[in-house]
Amino acid sequence: MRLSHLADYAVVLMTAAARREPGGRLSATELAAETGVPLPTAQKLMSQLSGAGLMTSVRGAGGGFSLARPAADISLADIVEAVEGPIVLTLCSDGKNQDCALDAHCRIKPHMGVVGNAVRGALNAVPLTSLCSPASAGGLAQ
Template sequence: MKLSTKGRYAVMAMVDLAKQSHGGPVALGDIADRQDISLSYLEQLFGKLRKGAQVKSVRGPGGGYILARNPSEIRISDIILAVDEPIKATRCTPGSSEGCQSDRSRCLTHDLWEELGAQIFTFLSAVSLEDVMENRLLGLGSRLQGVAPTRFSEAVNMSADDGMQAAE
């Protein structure tokens, strides 16, 4: 599963905008410089973010963009969807009976990847722009529908511990 550059850059730029705005507009050129993103690419993304009601443009000298809502009210999923970024883990069209195989059938693990895409969307829907700004992501997954944190981080920590013991 890979989120494209469009979605990642949109989220990066929105975090930058939220951190730098201090109630006033922020020029896209400044965001482009700080985040090392092409200005023309940001202009395209912010056009979509404006149409998606995530930002407002301020014209004239000292103009730029401001957030359309408080950072605590803007979900990461809203940002990604505003720039037309699908959140899915399969090549299949969501809701379609056709699969991603060359004969249009579903692969044996289709439902697994479809559910993963749904879980990613659920997670991103629970994360606000403010959460990202304030680095409040650790443990956020455990807030979702009473689901316990995954064992992935435990496995990573255990293998790291094993590696340290082997080195001793």
């Protein structure tokens, strides 16, 4: 499994926002300049993250984007799902009827929800705060 560029960029933008004082606002232009994410992409992602309830936006002078809740209460799963949609590992396990040549004989399909839930659980266990601190040599900082 690999995150798309958009999901990766969303994580980068969210960590930049999380490093600010609580309630501190940033424009998409400031976030793009700070992170290197192209401005049109930053604008698109900030809109998606706001729509998912992870960011709040205020228009006008003094406006900008800020985290909608404390960074400790936002998980990597929240960010990925805001951009990618529900975390599923196969097309047939997303609850939609996908055409698959193996569907009539597949014994794995009923179990893929369990696998997807395990992956989501692992991503859910990574709070945004842990992505804002320096990484330790062995993995994520705690």
